[in-house]
Amino acid sequence: MTLPEGVSRRRVDDRERLATRGEPVYGEPTDGPWRLWDAGRSKLGAMLELGLDTGLTGGEGVLYLGAASGTTVSHVADFAGPTYAVEFAPRPARDLVDVAASRPNLFPLLKDARRPETYAHVVESDLDVLIQDVATRGQARVAARNRRFLASDGRLLAAIKARSEDVTREPTAVFEDVLATLRDRYEILATARLDRYHDDHLAVVARPLAE
């Protein structure tokens, strides 16, 4: 598995760590022009760290759902092309806007990921990657509704949080249900538990099914 262009492993404090090139945003350690991408704070970082085949090569058009304060999406914008970042909560979106201000290819939007019709007039079609990290019930439905932004050969990279669906059920059972719903609109290419970095999260790589 190769890292996308623009993402590198740097040796810092005697450990190989992921890094991208860009303006630091949250006090992360830097190594020259490189700033470290902490897999413990980023589900996409954890996916790359665990060697999941994300299909990312660098320069993609990206729609990122659940951008929160922009920690992960800032790294994505460092190696990707046009990057649309959707976040629904005002407080984290305040930080997201600051992160976006210094990145010309990052477009922040205060919108509800469950309602793509409220941002389809801004976000372009045929994007290469849909990254999803939303802590809401119905994560599979969010992925299904946002399929319209993906190119037919695009990729869905989702971090599914078991506790957002049902805190009381076994995560494994929750993941099975979510994957079953996802399969209506996507072909699942790979999954991996992120527990080493994020408890009760499942990483999913999927490809949209033909409509």
Next chain:
Amino acid sequence: MGVYTRDMTDESTASAWFRDVTPSDADAARDAIDDGGAADPADWPARAVASGFAADEAAYYDRLHEATVTATRAAVRERERADDQQLIHCIRAMDDAERTANELAERVAEWAGALFDDADTGVAGARSVAERDAETAAERRAVSLAERVVDMADEADDLRAYIERAAPAVTPNLCRMAGPVLAARLIALAGGLDTLAKKPSGTVQVLGAEDALFAHLSGRAPSPKHGVIYTHDYVRNTRPADRGSAARALAGKLTIAARIDHYAGDLRPSLHEELDDRIATIRARADQ
């Protein structure tokens, strides 16, 4: 621009955010991004170039960046400045200030106990230490710390006074029923008046008892009877056997109060009378 291009433009950019926006008009761009919408996305960069909104795709992305950063910053500010959000900051700040004052007051008591003969505990103790004349360098530090505790406790009081003044305007029925502080607490736990208004009464009943609720849901404990609404007189001063009923009745009316406050905003005295009657009935069980 020729007639043909114009026709194509009208059709293919009908829902695009830049349709009625001149490149220099930040306000129009903001409105379009906030309030617009489309059933499906399209190749907006190419259409923006075709319609003349931008010279090329790079120029389009520059405009898009400026427009989304400006629009989102303004939308965030507007949402964060909403009055219910101010109440949330205020009640959390009040809790932080009270907790910090109490914690530091214990430290002052420890220290003052070693320096002076008659040091009391708590914020009251810190108040008396703050009024002492310090003689040694160590005493000066202890007295100074006590002064900070007093300031922090006073700030907590001022925050409470502000909540009591401001909350009734934001949420009149909820305040009348629960008091301004509990009303603000419920709004903070829900994340806003709009989210509180959308919650079912069973959720409002146990807001603030999340640990107990999740212990119950995983089969480790009985269901919690109440969350922060425990501080309400109607729950706390009802005998234990009837507290569940009282909490359920109160939560039901609080939920309705929040909905009226969010969707209508007028004070409805009948709602409060209904709750008073219901609680009187529940409490009458104790006399049977």
